[in-house]
Amino acid sequence: MKNLFSAALAVFSASAVLGAARPNIVVIMSDDSGYSDLGCFGGEIETPNLDRLAGQGIRLSNFYTNGRCSPTRASLLSGLDCAKVGFGGGVVGDWVREMPYPAHRARLPYDTPLLPELMKEAGYRTLMSGKWHMGGSTMKFNQSQQNQWKQYHKGWELTEEEMEQDWLGLPIQRGFDEYFGLYGAQNSLFFVPGQPHPMMEGNEPAKLNHDRDYHIHCFSKRKDMGYNVNHGKTGKAFYATDGVTDRAVEMIDNASKAEEPFMLYVAYRAPHKPLQAPEELVQKYLKIYEDLDAIGPARTERLKMEGLYPEDAKHFKAWLPKEREELRLQYAIHAAMIEKIDENVGELMKALKETGELDNTLVLYFSDNGSAAHTKGVQNAPYNGVKALMWEGGTKTHFIASWPGKIKQGTISHEQAWVGDLLPTFLELAGTEYPKTFRNKTTGGLDGRSMLQVLKGEGREPAETLFFNDKGQQTVIYQGRWKLLIEPGWYLQTRDAPGIAYELYDLKNDPSELNNLAKDKPEMVQMLERKCEAWIADVGIVDYAELIKLRPNDPY
Numbered sequence: 001m002k003n004l005f006s007a008a009l010a011v012f013s014a015s016a017v018l019g020a021a022r023p024n025i026v027v028i029m030s031d032d033s034g035y036s037d038l039g040c041f042g043g044e045i046e047t048p049n050l051d052r053l054a055g056q057g058i059r060l061s062n063f064y065t066n067g068r069c070s071p072t073r074a075s076l077l078s079g080l081d082c083a084k085v086g087f088g089g090g091v092v093g094d095w096v097r098e099m100p101y102p103a104h105r106a107r108l109p110y111d112t113p114l115l116p117e118l119m120k121e122a123g124y125r126t127l128m129s130g131k132w133h134m135g136g137s138t139m140k141f142n143q144s145q146q147n148q149w150k151q152y153h154k155g156w157e158l159t160e161e162e163m164e165q166d167w168l169g170l171p172i173q174r175g176f177d178e179y180f181g182l183y184g185a186q187n188s189l190f191f192v193p194g195q196p197h198p199m200m201e202g203n204e205p206a207k208l209n210h211d212r213d214y215h216i217h218c219f220s221k222r223k224d225m226g227y228n229v230n231h232g233k234t235g236k237a238f239y240a241t242d243g244v245t246d247r248a249v250e251m252i253d254n255a256s257k258a259e260e261p262f263m264l265y266v267a268y269r270a271p272h273k274p275l276q277a278p279e280e281l282v283q284k285y286l287k288i289y290e291d292l293d294a295i296g297p298a299r300t301e302r303l304k305m306e307g308l309y310p311e312d313a314k315h316f317k318a319w320l321p322k323e324r325e326e327l328r329l330q331y332a333i334h335a336a337m338i339e340k341i342d343e344n345v346g347e348l349m350k351a352l353k354e355t356g357e358l359d360n361t362l363v364l365y366f367s368d369n370g371s372a373a374h375t376k377g378v379q380n381a382p383y384n385g386v387k388a389l390m391w392e393g394g395t396k397t398h399f400i401a402s403w404p405g406k407i408k409q410g411t412i413s414h415e416q417a418w419v420g421d422l423l424p425t426f427l428e429l430a431g432t433e434y435p436k437t438f439r440n441k442t443t444g445g446l447d448g449r450s451m452l453q454v455l456k457g458e459g460r461e462p463a464e465t466l467f468f469n470d471k472g473q474q475t476v477i478y479q480g481r482w483k484l485l486i487e488p489g490w491y492l493q494t495r496d497a498p499g500i501a502y503e504l505y506d507l508k509n510d511p512s513e514l515n516n517l518a519k520d521k522p523e524m525v526q527m528l529e530r531k532c533e534a535w536i537a538d539v540g541i542v543d544y545a546e547l548i549k550l551r552p553n554d555p556y
Helices: 004-011 048-055 069-078 115-121 143-152 160-167 240-255 279-288 292-306 325-354 419-430 452-456 491-496 522-539 544-550
Strands: 024-030 058-064 125-131 178-182 212-219 234-239 262-267 275-278 361-367 396-402 411-413 465-470 473-478 482-486 502-506
Touching: 024 069, 024 325, 024 419, 048 325, 048 361, 048 396, 069 115, 069 419, 115 125, 115 262, 115 419, 125 240, 178 240, 212 279, 212 325, 234 240, 240 262, 240 325, 275 279, 275 325, 279 325, 292 325, 325 361, 361 419, 419 452, 465 522, 473 522, 482 522, 491 544, 502 522
Parallel strands: 024 262, 024 361, 058 411, 125 178, 125 262
Antiparallel strands: 058 396, 212 234, 212 275, 361 396, 465 473, 473 482, 482 502
């Protein structure tokens, strides 16, 4: 990063950026929430706290993730292309799914500096509550875990060094002073007293507080996972969205008593499957979702009214099946889970205000990717695509930033930004630089760029290239306008179709990707494809046909 301090001073005054007044940073991420789920992004779901947060700050209409849970989190925590830190090609951070290829390792390298390590070195208290999903395990202490790992890694020796690296891949070992949450991808959200659960406090199993009454609604087609065992139960239970917030509020209360600033990362597991929410909220949204066909167009019109989508642009319309009742139920639970997140964002903001920290805290809110395939993409209106597919609906998310007195209230920016831009932004606010070496290894430069200018509402040159890859799909967004997709879609479908499919879009004039220009602009296609090929070679992406030889039961 060049001119780090002068860049910071150009955006905010020295007293706001450096020294004792360095801001606290609170990053709030949902999991599989659609672009237009929030009221302030055109949605019909009640999100008054997030709407208020947006009114107090800025909304970004063109904020990109990596299109899937772990790859997005990897770039957030590293500031790098996710393939450079082991999460390329749709890799997810479940320790039993590790692979021997560096770009698909499914565990963050111990010699790559991460956000909590860098902020801690800069004098911040580093806190996390929620979903980790970055690999790592406690198997060095657990023989049954070792046996399970061996079942999934035939022909791969499990060494002491390997188990140690897994241990070093967990949140506390990677720089967080405190951690509460789920190491893996998904599990139930509801747990009643006496049930086993996956929640951790630091490196140890957490003791849950079953201190609230719930009427539990669970929906899952996975009959083998036990996700529906609490369906219909009423009484004391732990609900992860509430529990993650409760622990985060404790962290805020404790951190507010110290002199140093803090960075808090709150990673909700909702509305990711399995779908689980309080029954009264589910019933509320079942009444709202009588006409599923009206949802997407209505969201799009509200986005246009808000100034978040071009007034004259056409928009994608999702195809919905004739049988609607099960889909309607899934929409209702999804919406209930979003409303619960909003309720809990309100609790976080209340804690910041009551501790006197609000005025000196930058709060960010976004999703790790678009809504998933089980919703048919309606929640990503007006865009095409779902989580894990590289159309805009899979990679683009709502984004809110608020910092009283520093970010102008009620503003909107259409500048392109990417999740990997957040780490360099936070380093700039902390008044520190990215290290040239880390744990005896040369680091190289960051892929992300500080976006303080964007948060202030100023223009910024778009990235020359942004690359996304998910299980065989190669994508480039070039100079903020041209976007090429190579073999877009689910892998089994593209593999069995003859030839190679190319889709080229002018996002400036066609933000919903309705007009494929690949045949009209073959030279542009060839130029962008060459850039993709160079990137693949540079970061070590392995062809997905090879990867599924290791994971034959995971072809998508």
